[in-house]
Amino acid sequence: MSTSNFEFTFEVAELNDTAVDAIELHYDCVESTHGRTTELTLLVPGMNATDAASEAINRILAAGVTVRRLVDDLVTRTEIAERADVTSQAVGLWARGERKRGVSFPEPYVYAGSVRLWLWGEVATYLRAAHVPIDEGVQYPGRAETLRIAGLIADLLAGHRPVTAAG
Template sequence: MGQYELIFTIDHLEEDRAFEISNTIDVMYSEHGRTSLLTVTSEGDTALAAATDVVAQLETQFGVVIHRAYEDLVTKADIAERAGATVQAVGQWARGVRRKELRFPEPFNLVGGGVWLWADVNEWLREAGKAYDDDLLYPNRDELELINAWLKNRKSGQPSRRINLVHLGSAMSEQNGVQFTASARSTRGVHASAVRAPDVVWTRADYEMAG
């Protein structure tokens, strides 16, 4: 059982609704242009189990409209800030100049000099013995695919339908009544808002201070 940090794209929340949610769940709501994100922690044996539990609570208790799990993408500067390192050091990790024995994760996308999935970087930092470790778990690419396949599949009203996924090799898994199998094709992109400051951010602490 682990504590996962999950990010979802959702329909816009009015301030009072975000305040209501924050009184029950530790969340951070942010707006990036027309994209609304909700960051939340949830406990589960797997990332998918954690996601299904918190999605059910957000939808049934608060009426949140959830679209998909969102990738926590970080730049070299973001990695440096989170890991307590310099941007120069992160650049050397990425180029293999330092810690050659432990290969740094491949970028998720090459936009803006490269962005990485935080789950990959966080795992690398732990394996490298770096000081950073917040004890939270983050969904990797495969787990994000599973969560998004489940979100998409349940809307179709066919919870047992087989879904083609990527980055799962030839393995097949079955979780929460949904069967998944691999596909060889993958298309990926990155939303520009993933690497810029949000327009609006509300956290639980903000609401507690406002109250």
């Protein structure tokens, strides 16, 4: 089984330069702050999304930073169209099953009022299966992996350590 690169965004407690430097020794990372929320986006090698996230969480902890949650990479129909370089109408046809038959478009991950939001990891998997060219080969967690990673973080926040994908 080969190693893939997974992209994760974690909401973390406030970062300092020393912590960022320690994390950058292992991963490509981008820090961003939105109001009082700090996010850390990492590119992490691993055999699967859950194991890669587990290792990343442990490295973040080792740098003295608290992980609060995995930030879901949610996308609208318009954002899917932009990332896939197709029209929003094409995405609508995929979502309704009227194009790319034989490959099922994922169900929305969540509804926000009348807006449907999809998990990018599931959409990216669909696009690859439907032979729609996208990104540079980066993998993203799907629904099951997202829930497992959220569980790992919940256990961590409840005081259960170490964080491992195996439980």
